[in-house]
Amino acid sequence: xxxNVKLAYDGYRSDEMRAGLWKFVGLLILIxxxxxxxxxLKIPIERVLGMFGRLGTMISERLLPPEMAFAxxxxxxxxxxxxxxxSILGAVIGTLITMPLAWFAxxxxxxxRAILYPLSxxxxxxxxxxxxxxxxxxxxxIFGFGPFAGMLALVKATIGFAGKLMAEQIEAIDMKxxxxxxxxxxxELDVLFYGVIPQVWANWVGIIIYNWDAQLRNSTILGFVGAxxxxxxxxxxxxxxxxxxxxxxxxxxxxxxxxxETASHYLRHRLY
Amino acid sequence: MTNIAIxxxxxxxxxxxxxxxxxxxxxxxxxxxxxxxxxxxxxxxxMGTLQEMLKTAxxxxxxxxxxxxxxxxxxxxxxxxxxxxxxAVVVSLPIAYLAARNITPMPWIxxxxxxxxxxxxxxxxxxxFALIYVSALGLGPLPGILALATRSLGFxxxxxxxxxxNANPGPIEAMEAAGAxRLMVFCYGVIPQIFPIFVxxxxFQLDINIRRASILGLVGGGGIGLMFxxxxxxxxxxxxGMIVVGITFMVIVGEFISNRIRERLx
Numbered sequence: 001x002x003x004n005v006k007l008a009y010d011g012y013r014s015d016e017m018r019a020g021l022w023k024f025v026g027l028l029i030l031i032x033x034x035x036x037x038x039x040x041l042k043i044p045i046e047r048v049l050g051m052f053g054r055l056g057t058m059i060s061e062r063l064l065p066p067e068m069a070f071a072x073x074x075x076x077x078x079x080x081x082x083x084x085x086x087s088i089l090g091a092v093i094g095t096l097i098t099m100p101l102a103w104f105a106x107x108x109x110x111x112x113r114a115i116l117y118p119l120s121x122x123x124x125x126x127x128x129x130x131x132x133x134x135x136x137x138x139x140x141x142i143f144g145f146g147p148f149a150g151m152l153a154l155v156k157a158t159i160g161f162a163g164k165l166m167a168e169q170i171e172a173i174d175m176k177x178x179x180x181x182x183x184x185x186x187x188e189l190d191v192l193f194y195g196v197i198p199q200v201w202a203n204w205v206g207i208i209i210y211n212w213d214a215q216l217r218n219s220t221i222l223g224f225v226g227a228x229x230x231x232x233x234x235x236x237x238x239x240x241x242x243x244x245x246x247x248x249x250x251x252x253x254x255x256x257x258x259x260x261e262t263a264s265h266y267l268r269h270r271l272y
Numbered sequence: 273m274t275n276i277a278i279x280x281x282x283x284x285x286x287x288x289x290x291x292x293x294x295x296x297x298x299x300x301x302x303x304x305x306x307x308x309x310x311x312x313x314x315x316x317x318x319m320g321t322l323q324e325m326l327k328t329a330x331x332x333x334x335x336x337x338x339x340x341x342x343x344x345x346x347x348x349x350x351x352x353x354x355x356x357x358x359x360a361v362v363v364s365l366p367i368a369y370l371a372a373r374n375i376t377p378m379p380w381i382x383x384x385x386x387x388x389x390x391x392x393x394x395x396x397x398x399x400x401f402a403l404i405y406v407s408a409l410g411l412g413p414l415p416g417i418l419a420l421a422t423r424s425l426g427f428x429x430x431x432x433x434x435x436x437x438n439a440n441p442g443p444i445e446a447m448e449a450a451g452a453x454r455l456m457v458f459c460y461g462v463i464p465q466i467f468p469i470f471v472x473x474x475x476f477q478l479d480i481n482i483r484r485a486s487i488l489g490l491v492g493g494g495g496i497g498l499m500f501x502x503x504x505x506x507x508x509x510x511x512x513g514m515i516v517v518g519i520t521f522m523v524i525v526g527e528f529i530s531n532r533i534r535e536r537l538x
Contacts, residue, residue, distance in 0.1 A: 037351050041413040041494065051409060058408035082313065085305040092302050129523035133399070133487040134497075134516055137504055142328045144319050147309045221397045225490070228313070238403055250400055257395040 066247035076233055080252060083229035086147045087216040090154025094215070095208050098159050102166035109170060109178060109196055111188045124167065128160035132218055136227040147228030154215045154222070162211040166204055173199040206268045213264040220253045328509075334517045335510030342496065342518045349495035350522070352413050352488065353481040356420025361474055364425040368432035369458060375436060375444075377454065386429070393426025398484045402493040416493030420484055424477045431473045435466040472534045479523075479530035486519045 038045065070076060104110050104120035136153035143149045178195040186194065197204075223231025230249055237246035319325065370376055371386025401422045405415030444461040452460070489497020496515060503511040 034355075037355060041348060041351060043412070043414050047409060047414065051414075055405070055408045059404075062407075063404065082309075085309055088302065089305050089309050092306075125524055126520055129483075129520040129527070130516060131483055131487045131519060131523075133490060134500060134512075134519070137490075137500075138332055138512065138516065141332075141504070141509065142325055147313050148319075151309055217395075217397065221399045224399060228309075234400075234403075238407070243407065246403075250396070253397070253400065254392070254395050258391060261395065 062243045063247045065244070066251050067244040068248050068251070070237075070245040071248045071252050076230065076249070079223065079230040079233055080256075082147055083219050083223070083231075084216065084256075086150050086222070086228055087154060087212065087219040090151045090219065091158055091208070091212040091215045093151070094155040094158025095162060095211065097155065098162045098166060099204075101159065101163050102170060103192055103196070105163065105167040106170035108173070108175060109191065120163075124160060124163035126160075127156050128164060130156070130160070132157045133221065133225060136222050137225045140226050145226040145228075150219060150222040150227030150229060153227055154219060157215060157218050158211055161214055162207055165207045165211075166200070169200045169203045169207070170196060202271060206271055209264045209267050213260050216260045217257050220256065331509035332513040332516075333510060334513040335508075336514065338511045338514045339518065342499065342515055345489075345496040345499045346518055346522055348413060349485045349489075349497075349519075350482060352416045352420065352493075352495050353478060353485040355417045356485065357424060357474060357478045357481050359417065359421035360423075360425040360428055360477065363421065364428035364432060367425060367429040368436060371429060372433040372436035374439075374441070375454075375458065375462065386433070390426045390430045390433075393422055393424075394430065396423070398423040398488065399491055402488045402491045406492045411492040411494075413494030416485065416488040416495060419488060419493055420481050423484065424481055428470075428473055428477060432466060432470055435469045436462055439465045468537055472537050475530045475533050475537075479526050482526045483523050486523070 037043070071080075101120045101123060104112075104116040105124055107113070107117065110117045110120075132153055135156050136150060139149035139152050143152070173196060177199065178191055181191050181195040219229050221231045221234070223229040223233070224235050226232065230252070234246055234249045234253075237243075237249065367386050367389055369386075370382040371390055373379070373383060376383045376386065398419050401419035402415055405418045409415045409418075439462055443465065444457055447457045447461040485495050485497075487497045489495045489499065490501050492498070496519060500512060500515045503509075503515065
């Protein structure tokens with residue numbers, strides 16, 4: 001009896017010690033990794049130490065207070081409107097492309113598992129993986145400066161972002177209703193319109209709104225590479241070292257994003 | 273003709289009118305916006321013909337021989353993402369502690385503070401953080417790491433705070449009854465409960481941070497973005513195409529691995 005207790009206690013102790021040992025080894029690996037990183041990235045240690053002081057002075061003396069008058073200049077207001085327009089148009093066109101793509105990319109109801117499924121999956125995965133800002137730079141090189149390239153970049157972002165979510169929604173539907181419609185002799189398109197879309201529509205509308213919100217966030221900085229919108233003025237003000245006016249643009253961006261996030265949150269919760 | 277026994281409430285004339293009105297307004301907005309962007313703001317003359325565009329696009333066909341030179345910056349990008357996430361993990365826990373309604377120390381002061389920090393971090397693009405850090409600390413990967421950390425701590429703190437709010441109060445009360453102070457309750461009563469969710473979110477953020485890290489170089493935050501900006505400026509479009517392919521590949525692999533790990537965790 002006493003031996004059993006001792007045995008259990010010893011087992012507990014050795015488990016504890018083993019866990020402690022693993023934690024110790026993990027910590028050592030982390031420290032070694034940190035040193036290796038500092039070496040590879042050539043991070044200046046002396047700069048890290050004085051970092052917070054410099055950040056503090058930078059923020060208190062050069063960034064604050066934001067010169068909000070700049071944000072009310074007509075050209076800036078125009079660019080803000082352009083940003084919002086770009087996000088709406090990019091999100092709408094992107095969604096129109098995404099909807100059939102999501103249908104093709106859902107394994108359970110896809111019209112052709114051999115060709116369309118892998119193809120549309122590949123499109124969604126690749127557009128998801130490609131950074132939007134780089135894609136915007138490529139588009140600017142092809143189509144020239146302006147909101148058109150930005151809009152196309154947002155279309156790409158929408159396909160990657162909404163495509164995956166929408167296809168996941170389709171894959172989670174109740175297949176019994178689809179089978180019932182198929183049993184009546186319906187073709188693939190009938191199945192889509194009467195079996196699939198009624199089941200996913202509410203969720204899709206939520207995704208569409210959420211996606212617009214995400215695209216607005218993206219569109220605020222697309223101008224940075226010349227793809228239209230207010231990012232252009234952000235870049236301009238930063239490059240002439242007018243941090244306070246740049247800060248005004250940043251404040252506008254934050255306010256816009258918070259408003260759109262609240263609106264999209266409200267709309268999505270009213271839907272369900 | 274329309275004496276149907278059960279009226280569909282969704283097909284009442286008023287409801288139908290409301291639906292079509294909303295739909296019509298949306299359609300008008302989209303059309304107006306489309307006209308503004310595609311017709312008014314775009315200089316179709318300067319854009320040239322379709323053939324010219326295609327010619328430019330073909331310059332972007334990846335130059336495969338450039339691949340060996342992108343490996344170093346890609347690795348750098350990965351390291352920036354990893355350290356940005358680790359820093360965010362460290363900073364997000366105290367913020368989650370402040371922003372969880374059930375354990376926040378002073379609900380009137382610390383709760384809005386925590387929530388405010390989360391909103392600020394989540395609604396600002398990483399490029400903007402990188403710009404601020406670069407202007408204060410100079411070029412290099414360090415501002416990139418800090419920008420990523422600031423950007424992703426909001427998400428981590430928010431999800432963690434929500435997990436804390438949904439945590440089982442039993443163990444927490446038991447620890448309080450045993451005389452544990454706030455910190456002990458947090459470390460031994462709350463953290464073990466939220467740990468699996470937290471790890472899942474950290475891996476998710478790591479996956480997203482790889483994507484974010486790849487563009488930080490455009491504003492001087494280190495990583496592959498710097499190289500991309502250089503080759504774009506020198507009009508080496510083939511190399512730019514190669515870099516885009518490399519990043520896309522890395523992000524896809526990262527997402528695949530992160531999905532597999534998270535599936536196993538949950």
